Amino acid sequence: MTLPPPRPADLHPQQQSLPSSEPTDPSAHPAGASSPDLPNPESGAACLAGLRALYGTRVRAANADTAKSEDAACRVESPVLVEALEMGSVPVVFEPPVTLSCEMATKAAEFLLISVQPLAKGYFGRDLVGLRAGGGQECRRRNRAATGPLSEHATGRALDIFAFVLAGEAGGLKVSVERPEDTVQQRFLLAVRQAACGAFTTSIGPGADAAHANHLHLDIQARRSPSTRFCQ
Template structure:
């Protein structure tokens, strides 16, 4: 397994967080698309008895995105959903993570954070009691209010958070990524 120099340390931290994953050979769709620390995610674990949270799409992402994802889902999303709906978070419904394409699937322009494994699209969450929460407009009002809360909190872990209301490309899902904007690691795009 060849990866970026500090991949081993990232994998160790991911394992310590209870993330179930497999390392993968770096995808190479085209010259500009490359994931330096590729991991395919199976599930996340939340402490304090929430149990395991499945990622049925098995997204392929860079280890450095997987780490804040596990911290956000485990530390914020699962507890908030459990508090509001008296049921454990069971599933995070996502896209594939890695996709070799430009931003917003446009023919020209900048390469997407998805093309280097730094981004994941999340369409919603499913709870143990069968309740489904979707970022799309069809969700119920109580669910939408809670989703707004976890969306705002995501800005603590990710450098970009886009969703319904941001632009037409994000009307039915939350996009989170860890791409650095300019020279500051603290700069956020949270729309």
């Protein structure tokens, strides 16, 4: 059995470790598709500069060794380390920080700013101030198999969210993806997942399968049609 992404220590533990799986979608590029061209360093620098201009300096170029793998296919294009994103005057802190491709970090930042922050204010009257995150860059294939297509985590194009943290005393209000405490939290999470389905090409969470019972998996997997979405 394989393990799901590490869960933050301050969330309730699951009774059983569950295998990690990612559904195979026929609309995705086939496993034998050729690798993309090597990234343009100038475009990567421009992406990072744009991120920092909009979301602050707690996004920086990732250590090259962190994003490097013995498997050449697990190359992260323009890797960045995201510690926090400034949303106006409010920083959204990633705990722990995650390494993502700059493209994925940009998508995540836009999603938090345009969708999650307004939903947090609408449902709770509070600002989003943090994410309990995991599952950034990790070199592996889907289902941790020896062969087959790479997981989007392998190239830093996926992010797992275990909980949303809202402003408040004593560490704020934590909304667990796995165990919402009341109807308001349930509705908030449903609205977040509906928004995620439009923002990302893949959005999978509790109720989809056992491997995603405790977190929301978001990625930007390339598909044959830009409008194709896989949402569960």
